[in-house]
Amino acid sequence: MNDTAQAWLDFDIRNDPAFENVIKPFIENQLKELELYDRKRLDRNPDIQYIFHKHAYDVSNDVRKTAAHLGQPDHVQEALYWAMLAHDIGKRMVPVDAWDKPGKPTPEEKALTRQHPDLGLALLDEHLGDLDHPFVDLMRDVIKYHHAHMDGSGTPTGVTGDMLSKPVRLCAIVEAFDGYTKPRPDRPTPRSAAEALDKMHNDPDKGARMYDMELLTAFTSVKLDTPSGNAPTPHKPSTRAVNVGSV
Ligand SMILES: [Fe+2]
Ligand SMILES: [Fe+2]
Secondary structure, X not given: OOOHHHXXXXXXXXXXXXXXXXXXXXXXXXXXXXXXXXXXXXXHOOOOOOOHHHHHHHHHHHHHHHHHHOOOOHHHHHHHHHHHHOOOHHHHHOOHHHXXXXXXXXXXXXXXXXXXXXXXXXXXXXXXXXXXXXXXXXHHHHHHHOOOOOOOOOOOOOOOHHHOOHHHHHHHHHHHHHHHOOOEOOEOOOOOHHHHHHHHHHOOOOHHHOOXXXXXXXHHHHHHHOOOOOOOOOOOOOOOOXXXXXX
C-alpha cells in the first residue's frame, strides 16, 4: 500500500458530494444485489445462516467499534465502516451453487469461491473505475486483500503482511471471526466468541501467521468487553493505541 492509498485517512467522506452522490449509492446498491443473491441461496437451502449481506453489516459494525476502541477519529471510523460494507460485493458474481455445500469444500470449489475478491474489484472498476478518489482507493484495497494472510499463504498467495494496510488486516480479522461464529453447512454448531478468538490466537496455523496480532488483541478486547459477549479468555488484552491507517 503506497502513500497515495493512505490519502483516505485525511479525507472526510461525510462532507463529500462524490461520496454522497456516487460512492454511497454504489455501495448501497451492491448490498441490495447481495441481498437478492442471498435470497437465491436461501431458496436453495432455507437453513443457511451465514447470510452475506448481513455478514457485511456485522463486519462493518465490529470494525467501527474496534477503530473507536483504538481511538480513531470519527471520520476514520466512518470511512472504515463504509469500506468494509463493500468487502464481499464480488460474492454474487460466483455461481450461486458454489456456496453452502455440505462438508469441507474441495480445492476446486475453494478456488471458485476465492475468486470473489477479484470479482468484487472488477465490479468496483466497472462502476467507479473512472473516479480518482481516496475512499475508492481504500475500498479497492479492502476488497482485493481481505483474504490475504500475514505469512503470504492467503489470497492472493504471496502477498505478505508488510504489503497489507491496517484496514485490510483489521478486515481479515473481523470477517474471519464473523465466519467462525456463524453456523456453516460443514459446522452446524457455531463457535462462541471466546472459542473463535481462542482459535484465532492459538491455533498453530493462525495467530501471527494469519493476523496482525496487535489488531487481533484490540478486537478481542472489543468482543469480550461487549455485555452480550462470552466468558473471557486468557487473551483479554490491555488497551493500546494503534494507528489503524498506518501500514
Ligand atoms: Fe471475502
Ligand atoms: Fe467477508
